[in-house]
Amino acid sequence: MATHDAGDKSGGLDASVRHELERPQNVGIGMANSLADFNPFRSPSVTMADAIALGTALAAASCNGPVIRFCGGRLDAAGPGPETVPEPEQTLDSHIESFKRQGFTQTEMIALVACGHTLGGVRREDFPLIVDTSAENGFANFDGTPRVFDNTVVKEYLDGTTTNPLVAGVNVTTRSDLRIFASVQNATMQSLASADTFSKTCAALFERMIDTVPGGVKLTDPIDLVENKIGGAALFTSNGSYIFRTNLRRLSENPDRRVTLFWKERRTGRSICPAQGCSAQPQVVFNQAATRLAKLRGQNSFPTYAKFEAQIPVNASISHFWFAVDENDGAGSGSKIVDNGGAQYRIEQDTMLFDPGRTSIVFDTEEVRFRIVVGVRDTEGEESASKVSLKYFRPGPAPTFVPIVKTVELGPDAENTPADGYTFYTAEIPADVTAFDLDGVVGGQTFRQNVFKRNGAFAT
Ligand code: HEM
The missing domain is CATH 1.10.420.10 (Peroxidase, domain 2)
Known part of the structure; x- marks a missing residue:
């Protein structure tokens, strides 16, 4: 500065x-x-x-x-x-x-x-x-x-x-x-x-x-920790059902806390979920770097993560989700609903989905790359071929670290044959990509998904 x-x-x-x-x-x-x-x-x-x-x-x-x-x-x-x-x-x-x-x-x-x-x-x-x-x-x-x-x-x-x-x-x-x-x-x-x-x-x-920045640069409002943060979301198919992953990060630690994930089905027809929504318990409750940081700072309460992985039938899918959080703190306050202030956490579409389950790392003598796989849902009576591309962001090499932004087309995936109503597309990208935007044209409609790398893995 x-x-x-x-x-x-x-x-x-x-x-x-x-x-x-x-x-x-x-x-x-x-x-x-x-x-x-x-x-x-x-x-x-x-x-x-x-x-x-x-x-x-x-x-x-x-x-x-x-x-x-x-x-x-x-x-x-x-x-x-x-x-x-x-x-x-x-x-x-x-x-x-x-x-x-x-x-x-x-x-x-x-x-x-x-x-x-x-x-x-x-x-x-x-x-x-x-x-x-x-x-x-x-x-x-x-x-x-x-x-x-x-x-x-x-x-x-x-x-x-x-x-x-x-x-x-x-x-x-x-x-x-x-x-x-x-x-x-x-x-x-x-x-x-x-x-x-x-x-x-x-x-x-x-x-x-x-905050000493050139005139004309507009800084955001202060970015504070929020009580409830959703992360690591992904929806993809495996062996006949969807896998839906996400986690809920809470600011404070409470070993007695119970967190339940609820969701609603996307597709109408036979309802598989009960009226209040399907539910799942956290797979693991784990603490991350934030915990260490909080401990170093002498705080006796620190963020915890409730990590979920739910199986959802492919004919039901999922349209939105929310959480019930019960602190079990003896105050008898019962469950509090965490639903994005009433707006729900929405899954906008399941027509074009980044697939972390099929995505892999390619080790090669020259360099390491990610083999990105994207599933496109087979739409009935649709004859025109789908087109999927991704625009990736690489932070760029020393000494100037000027970012490299590139668009690549995905091609049909020969390794992953169509399954569970999805056809797969693939492209390889450099290992140092930190984020990409997926753009698809499926059945004449356009779809977009933003994907970010966190802790070495991509999620939405
Ligand atoms: C007259 C003003 C200043 C002078 C002449 C000065 C000079 C230096 C020099 C020569 C070094 C050694 C760098 C190296 O070995 O690579 C250094 C290190 C450092 N300076 Fe300053 N400095 C000034 C002001 C500041 C200010 C205002 C800050 C931050 C508020 C700052 C933060 C640091 C830090 C954190 C290091 C340690 C870097 C490390 O350990 O790798 N300095 N400074």
């Missing part, structure tokens, strides 16, 4: 660093590695700039730091920005001037640098004039707790025990943190000696930092 000019609103957090890796300002493997880490999280709806911003919020959260409000909507710059990233050998005045141009006062600059330099450190290989050979593993940490988001960086500076290479490094010229921290007679640093002030100040400044 150091490319921002608060005057004309140009520059900001727009991932232009992708195009600036050759500059001395971004020297070394640090920037390139971070971009490579963020890259697989991109999709048509998540830009590199959003991934960087989210990385900031998640780094703070997973290192025991404050919760940082996150909004989406950042756009990626097509080319490099101005050469305005501060460097350690520059003067205090030039740093004050630089942060002022970005929209931060001198006091805010001091806090922002202290907050940023609570994690990590400086690499000797990339900064041989700052870090000497005594540094362990060629890395000089900013403070004694390089993986904890706390004010140790401030306290060690104030009590004179700091080994921060930008404060106490051998090279006086590159002691930029010392010049910045000591300005305004240490007053700002003294205020940050309170852990609470440090945490709150950092959260507020980081929110402003990641």
